[in-house]
Amino acid sequence: xxxxxxxxxxxxxxxxxxxxxxxxxxxxxxxxxxxxxxxxxxxxxxxxxxxxxxxxxxxxxxxxxxxxxxxxxxxxxxxxxxxxxxxxxxxxxxxxxxxxxxxxxxxxxxxxxxxxxxxxx
Numbered sequence: 001x002x003x004x005x006x007x008x009x010x011x012x013x014x015x016x017x018x019x020x021x022x023x024x025x026x027x028x029x030x031x032x033x034x035x036x037x038x039x040x041x042x043x044x045x046x047x048x049x050x051x052x053x054x055x056x057x058x059x060x061x062x063x064x065x066x067x068x069x070x071x072x073x074x075x076x077x078x079x080x081x082x083x084x085x086x087x088x089x090x091x092x093x094x095x096x097x098x099x100x101x102x103x104x105x106x107x108x109x110x111x112x113x114x115x116x117x118x119x120x121x
Contacts, residue, residue, distance in 0.1 A: 002119050003027040007037040007051040007063065015052060020108040034058025034066065043072050047119050053082035053089060063095040077118040081106065
């Protein structure tokens with residue numbers, strides 16, 4: 001089973017994303033912000049991380065940079081799922097290593113298409 005970490009300060013987004021992924025047979029770990037996400041990355045295999053950009057305590061871009069410093073997760077693909085559509089933010093995300101950028105509101109099938117591209121069977 002493939003494991004995906006969802007990082008978002010919105011419980012409703014975590015629920016929608018979580019239900020969509022669980023419905024496709026993924027195992028899901030949830031975190032409320034970047035600080036919480038880093039606490040939950042304890043060395044277990046995580047196949048993909050889906051993160052919001054604008055969160056309290058630690059934003060998604062900072063989280064992405066932190067994840068890339070952890071050897072076990074350096075190559076884990078990260079998808080940014082955000083209301084943030086500004087090119088400048090997207091550029092920061094790409095520079096930090098984001099593999100995809102999905103703008104909220106999103107369609108579940110759009111997110112699943114990105115997930116399935118990044119997690120090889």
